[in-house]
Amino acid sequence: MTAAALPAPSPxxxxxxxxxxxxVLGGLLALPFIGLxxxxxxxxxxxRTRWGAWAMTLVAIFLGRLAxxxxxxxxxxxxxxxxxAAFSSTDAVLxxxxxxxxxxxxxxxxxxxxxxxxxxxxATTLGIYVMLGWGLNVVxxxxxxxxxxxxxxxxxxxxxxxxxxxxxxxxxxxALPVAGALAALFGILLGYPVLRLRGDYLAIVTLGxxxxxxxxxxxxTSFSGGPNGIGNIPRPSFFGLPFARSAEGRTFHEFFGLExxxxxxxxxxxxxxxxxxxxxxxxxxxxxxxxxxxxxxxxREDEIACKAxxxxxxxxxxxxxxxxxxxxxxxxxxxxxxxxxxxxxxxxFSESATILAIVVLGGMGSQLGVVLAAAVxxxxxxxxxxFADYRMLVFGAAMVTIMAVKPTGLxxxxxxxxxLNPSRSSAP
Amino acid sequence: xxYALQQLINGLSLGAMYGLIAIGYTxxxxxxxxxxxxxxxxxxxxxxxxxxxxxLCTALGVGPTPLVLLAMLFAxxxxxxxxxxxxxxxxxxxxxxxxxxxxxxxxxxxxxxLQNYVQLTQGARIKSVPPLWQGGVTLWSAxxxxxxxxxxxxxxxxxxxxxxxGFAWMITxxxxxxQQRACEQDPKMAALLGIDVDRTISxxxxxxxALAAVAGVMTVLQYGVIDFSIGFIAGIKxxxxxxxxxxxxxxxxxxxxxxxxxxEAFWSAYLSPEYKDVATFSILVLVLLFRPTGLLxxxxxxxx
Numbered sequence: 001m002t003a004a005a006l007p008a009p010s011p012x013x014x015x016x017x018x019x020x021x022x023x024v025l026g027g028l029l030a031l032p033f034i035g036l037x038x039x040x041x042x043x044x045x046x047x048r049t050r051w052g053a054w055a056m057t058l059v060a061i062f063l064g065r066l067a068x069x070x071x072x073x074x075x076x077x078x079x080x081x082x083x084x085a086a087f088s089s090t091d092a093v094l095x096x097x098x099x100x101x102x103x104x105x106x107x108x109x110x111x112x113x114x115x116x117x118x119x120x121x122x123a124t125t126l127g128i129y130v131m132l133g134w135g136l137n138v139v140x141x142x143x144x145x146x147x148x149x150x151x152x153x154x155x156x157x158x159x160x161x162x163x164x165x166x167x168x169x170x171x172x173x174x175a176l177p178v179a180g181a182l183a184a185l186f187g188i189l190l191g192y193p194v195l196r197l198r199g200d201y202l203a204i205v206t207l208g209x210x211x212x213x214x215x216x217x218x219x220x221t222s223f224s225g226g227p228n229g230i231g232n233i234p235r236p237s238f239f240g241l242p243f244a245r246s247a248e249g250r251t252f253h254e255f256f257g258l259e260x261x262x263x264x265x266x267x268x269x270x271x272x273x274x275x276x277x278x279x280x281x282x283x284x285x286x287x288x289x290x291x292x293x294x295x296x297x298x299x300r301e302d303e304i305a306c307k308a309x310x311x312x313x314x315x316x317x318x319x320x321x322x323x324x325x326x327x328x329x330x331x332x333x334x335x336x337x338x339x340x341x342x343x344x345x346x347x348x349f350s351e352s353a354t355i356l357a358i359v360v361l362g363g364m365g366s367q368l369g370v371v372l373a374a375a376v377x378x379x380x381x382x383x384x385x386x387f388a389d390y391r392m393l394v395f396g397a398a399m400v401t402i403m404a405v406k407p408t409g410l411x412x413x414x415x416x417x418x419x420l421n422p423s424r425s426s427a428p
Numbered sequence: 429x430x431y432a433l434q435q436l437i438n439g440l441s442l443g444a445m446y447g448l449i450a451i452g453y454t455x456x457x458x459x460x461x462x463x464x465x466x467x468x469x470x471x472x473x474x475x476x477x478x479x480x481x482x483x484l485c486t487a488l489g490v491g492p493t494p495l496v497l498l499a500m501l502f503a504x505x506x507x508x509x510x511x512x513x514x515x516x517x518x519x520x521x522x523x524x525x526x527x528x529x530x531x532x533x534x535x536x537x538x539x540x541x542l543q544n545y546v547q548l549t550q551g552a553r554i555k556s557v558p559p560l561w562q563g564g565v566t567l568w569s570a571x572x573x574x575x576x577x578x579x580x581x582x583x584x585x586x587x588x589x590x591x592x593x594g595f596a597w598m599i600t601x602x603x604x605x606x607q608q609r610a611c612e613q614d615p616k617m618a619a620l621l622g623i624d625v626d627r628t629i630s631x632x633x634x635x636x637x638a639l640a641a642v643a644g645v646m647t648v649l650q651y652g653v654i655d656f657s658i659g660f661i662a663g664i665k666x667x668x669x670x671x672x673x674x675x676x677x678x679x680x681x682x683x684x685x686x687x688x689x690x691x692e693a694f695w696s697a698y699l700s701p702e703y704k705d706v707a708t709f710s711i712l713v714l715v716l717l718f719r720p721t722g723l724l725x726x727x728x729x730x731x732x
Contacts, residue, residue: 029514032507033476033549038483045483045555146532193717200463201671201716203532208664208709219702300529349660353540360533393544399537404522407530 019065026061030054075405099368106274110267120266124338126378127273128331133358133370134280135327140356141364142284142293143320144300145195146203149210150355153183153325155217155347157332162230162342163223172236176333183329184322191321196314210352217344229343236337238268269338276334280327281367287323296320297365350392357395361402430568433575435693437567441581441650443689444588448643449666450673450681451595452512452636458612458676459632460524465535466515468663469542470637474508474644475654476546479555482648493560497583500648504641511542512637516630539659547656554655557648584646591642592682595635599678608632612676661705665692668712674725683723 035054038045106123113119132154139147160179164170170178194205217224224230235243241252243265252268253260287293295316299306306313336342358377362369377395381388449471456464481503485496519538523531564578599605610618611628619625643662648654669688673680688708695707715722 025510025514029507029510032480032503033546036480036484037550038480038555039551040553045479045557047480047483047487140529144527144529146529146536148536193713197716197720200532201720203465203536204463204664204667205713205716208668208712211661211664212706212709215703215705353536356533356536357540360537364529389548390544392540393548396537396539396541396544400519400534400541403526403530403534403537404518407523407526 015066015069018069019062022065023058023062027054027058030057030061072405095368102368102371103278110270114267115261115263117263117266120263120270122378122382124266124270124273126374127270127277128335128338129355129358129374129378130371131273131277131280131331131334132328132355133362133374134277134284134367135324135331136355136359137365137367137370138284138287138296138327139320139324140359141366142288142300143296143317144364145317145321146200147206147321147324148203148349148352148356149206149208149213150324150328151347151349151352152206152210152213153187153328154332154335154351155213155344156183156186156325157329158336158342158346159217159224159230159332160329161333161336162233165234166230166232172234172333172337176330179333180326180329183332184326187322187325188318191318192314195317195321207349207352210347210349214344214347217347225343227343227345229341229345230336231341233336233340233342235265235340236269236272243268269334273334273338276330280330283327284367292316292319353392354395357399360399361395430570430573430575431697432694433568435697436690437575437577437581438697439690439693440686441584441646441689442693443669443686444584445643445646445650445685446662446666446669446688447682447685448588448591448639448646449662450669450685451678452640453667453670454673454675454678454681455608455632455636457670458678459608459615459629460520462520462531462535463667464515464633464636465532465663466519466538466542467636467640468659468661468666469539469546470508470512470515470659471640471644471662471666472546472654472656472659473511473542474504474637474641475647475658476550476555476644476656477504477507477641478645478648479557479654482557482560496560497645497649500645501587501642504645505638508641508644509634509638512633512640513630515542515637516633520629520633521626543656543659550656552656554653556653559652560649578650580650584650587642587646591639595639596678598635604628604631664712665705665708668708668715670722671712672715672722674722676726677722677724680722680724 031054034057035050037048037050039048040046109123110120132150136147136150139145139150157179160182161170161172161175164175164178165172190205190209191202194202218227220226221228237243238252241255243252243262251260252258252264258264284293288297295306295311296319298309298311299313299316299320303313306316335346339346354377358370358373361376362371362373377391381391449467452467452470453464456462456467478500481500482496485499490496490499515535515538519534520531523534559580561579561583564576564580564582566574566576568575599608607618607623607628608631610621610623611625615625618628647658647662665688666685669684670681671684672687673682673684688711691707691711692704695701696704699707
């Protein structure tokens with residue numbers, strides 16, 4: 001449309017040719033998977049053709065490539081001016097305002113939706129993902145270590161609470177620190193041999209570890225209940241006051257003189273995860289300006305320089321890894337307490353991938369970005385079932401695209417936490 | 429005795445497949461110093477393509493079995509190599525020179541994408557095809573136990589040997605092989621001497637994918653059952669094989685693959701089949717702990 005306005009050897013023609021080449025290649029790639037499909041018919045496989053779907057894919061690739069190219073060029077040409085403004089003070093003010101309003105919404109939500117269980121439940125799920133995202137952000141975003149089996153620590157936390165409460169009658173609050181410590185211990189045991197080596201090894205070992213934990217939970221029936229999982233996990237009480245219509249001793253609604261409502265428990269669970277998430281946030285923000293957190297970020301930027309400055313990189317990595325694992329353990333306890341039932345099905349690789357996608361899409365190191373990405377990930381599948389099917393496909397593609405376009409993530413903040421100029425204080 | 433011999437044969441054919449996949453990991457690692465996380469999915473795509481070709485051949489009434497095998501190999505290698513090339517172009521090339529974490533994440537994204545892509549387009553249910561060859565040679569029999577080397581297993585071992593011989597010839601004797609080894613040693617120097625490093629890296633991915641495709645065909649041949657998630661575990665095991673043999677070393681990858689195949693076969697036979705994946709994984713951790721360079725690898729020196 002703007003061929004005439006653009007300078008010399010018609011970029012439009014170039015773009016069209018580029019899109020055409022991509023379409024031919026994409027069409028070849030798509031042919032055996034989208035154009036043809038094997039279906040089971042009468043006990044044997046048969047091949048069916050789907051030329052319609054294939055043709056639509058071709059059109060989509062062609063148009064998509066054109067749009068992507070145009071967007072990429074626009075993005076790249078505006079980058080220089082954008083970069084200088086990235087760390088401006090208005091940006092920081094905007095972030096703070098967004099953070100504060102999000103917090104206000106989070107705190108006030110149950111007041112507006114006091115008897116809408118669906119909204120509260122979805123918000124609670126969102127809270128879990130935000131907490132997991134923040135926990136993984138310590139490992140991936142701050143320390144720059146790729147952990148692909150994060151869900152394993154989540155599972156350790158969940159099973160710890162489930163076993164302690166059903167076998168030994170431990171309460172939620174007693175099990176919480178134990179589960180966190182146990183998850184951190186697992187993190188240290190796993191990380192110790194691997195963290196001395198290069199980052200890629202950590203990624204694949206954590207990937208394997210996540211799978212191993214699942215396999216062990218699935219097969220060690222006498223310990224974990226195997227595929228049947230563990231049921232009847234006690235729900236957390238309000239400092240000893242249970243959320244029941246009636247119980248021995250006083251219940252929550254009797255103590256506060258309220259009418260009994262099953263919603264009390266859901267709202268309590270919601271506030272509990274909000275509190276846990278805020279605690280995580282406070283911890284991470286605080287650690288970030290402490291020497292430990294600064295060492296993490298230094299490590300992410302340049303490992304050799306860290307060694308040269310006398311940091312013990314293994315200890316620094318281990319501390320980040322263990323902190324992340326501990327936070328996942330806490331989230332796991334909450335998950336088990338909320339569901340009342342857990343099984344290995346909840347701790348698959350796709351769960352790890354989802355949490356990683358939240359961190360990557362939100363921008364590694366950005367606390368606000370994690371919340372927004374988690375909201376997109378949790379809320380969109382609720383909107384439409386079709387989207388739920390394509391969720392991981394879209395996230396995988398988005399991870400590749402974001403890395404190619406902006407490797408720090410969409411909302412990443414690589415602002416130095418320490419500045420040599422003392423006039424500007426560093427905000428966590 | 430007979431039982432152990434049978435496990436040795438099973439381990440051999442299993443190890444051949446792991447070795448083929450492991451070479452892809454080791455070559456890519458050798459040349460760009462990164463783990464190709466999407467490699468397991470590439471293998472899975474190879475397996476799906478060979479099932480597709482098999483079913484097409486049956487539907488079209490393509491005759492003798494060796495012809496079907498050749499068709500499977502041809503179609504699977506061609507398209508899988510194309511996928512391997514695309515993975516490099518999309519997930520690795522734009523990120524050359526980016527921070528280390530970026531290509532890792534984009535490769536993971538690629539792996540998630542490919543797995544879901546196959547699941548959505550081909551369905552989540554397992555695909556099973558009847559065996560191409562029945563029976564085998566009986567090597568040893570006693571009482572009621574027979575040690576057989578199945579025709580399918582024999583084919584797997586033979587095809588692997590042929591492919592490996594061809595591959596070794598290509599790496600040691602051809603111009604491409606020299607370029608590939610030169611880029612592995614020092615990409616900058618290779619570029620100064622007029623080698624197109626980008627092209628060599630592309631070709632490395634293509635060859636790795638082609639070998640993974642052969643492994644995919646062999647899986648279909650030997651087991652006849654696949655689904656969209658097979659790339660995940662096979663990828664971890666082949667990677668373990670590559671690390672065990674010494675990552676970056678091609679003979680090491682083959683050796684590692686065989687060892688992993690034997691460990692898995694014997695572990696399943698004598699200990700517990702449910703925990704065979706745990707066994708492989710423990711090997712990975714132990715090797716990383718005590719001998720990170722693997723059996724045949726060179727120490728990894730990081731330069732500033």
